[in-house]
Amino acid sequence: MSDAILIDQNMLAQLGAEAASAPRLRKNLNFHERNEDLCHRMLNALQPGTYVQPHCHLEATKEESIIALSGRLGCLVFDNDGKVVRACELTPGGQNVGINIRPGTFHSLVALEPNSVFFESKQGPYTPVSAAEKAPWAPAEGDAACADYLSFMLQHFAGKAA
Numbered sequence: 001m002s003d004a005i006l007i008d009q010n011m012l013a014q015l016g017a018e019a020a021s022a023p024r025l026r027k028n029l030n031f032h033e034r035n036e037d038l039c040h041r042m043l044n045a046l047q048p049g050t051y052v053q054p055h056c057h058l059e060a061t062k063e064e065s066i067i068a069l070s071g072r073l074g075c076l077v078f079d080n081d082g083k084v085v086r087a088c089e090l091t092p093g094g095q096n097v098g099i100n101i102r103p104g105t106f107h108s109l110v111a112l113e114p115n116s117v118f119f120e121s122k123q124g125p126y127t128p129v130s131a132a133e134k135a136p137w138a139p140a141e142g143d144a145a146c147a148d149y150l151s152f153m154l155q156h157f158a159g160k161a162a
Contacts, residue, residue, distance in 0.1 A: 005031065007043070012070045015045040016115030025050035035126035042120050046073065046111035051146045054078055054108040054135035057122070064122040066090065066109070067098035071116025074157040075099050078106040082137035087156035090118065106135050110153050
C-alpha cells in the first residue's frame with residue numbers, strides 16, 4: 001500500500017462504477033490493511049436499489065462515523081421496536097454532511113442518487129454483524145420482503161429535492 005493515497009473524484013467514480021456492477025449494488029475500499037487492525041477506515045459506494053438491513057453494533061467500542069463524499073444518502077435511525085426516530089439526508093457540502101452513530105443504535109443507509117459514496121470509520125478489529133445486531137423487525141438481506149422494506153425506508157426522503 002502506498003504511503004499516501006489521494007481520495008479524488010476519479011477514485012469515487014471508479015468505486016461507484018464497481019458498485020453499479022456488483023450484485024449487491026455496493027462496494028467498499030478499505031484503507032486499513034487487515035481485519036485485525038484497531039482502526040477501520042474505508043470508502044463505501046452505494047447505488048440506488050441496494051438494501052442495507054437495519055442493524056446496530058453492540059460492542060461499546062463500535063461507534064461509527066459516516067461522512068458523505070459524493071451523491072446523496074439517506075440515513076435512518078430506529079428505536080429498538082423499528083420505529084424511525086430520525087431520517088436525515090447526507091450530502092457533500094449540504095446541511096448535513098455526516099453522522100456519528102453510537103453503539104447499540106439501529107441504523108441503515110439508502111442511496112438517493114447513483115454513485116453515492118461515504119467515508120466510514122470505526123474501531124476494529126472487524127467482527128461480522130451478529131444475529132443479535134440485525135434488526136429483528138426488518139427483513140434479512142435476500143428476503144423477498146426486502147424490496148417493500150426498502151420502499152418504506154425511501155418514503156422518508158420522497159419529495160425532497162437534491
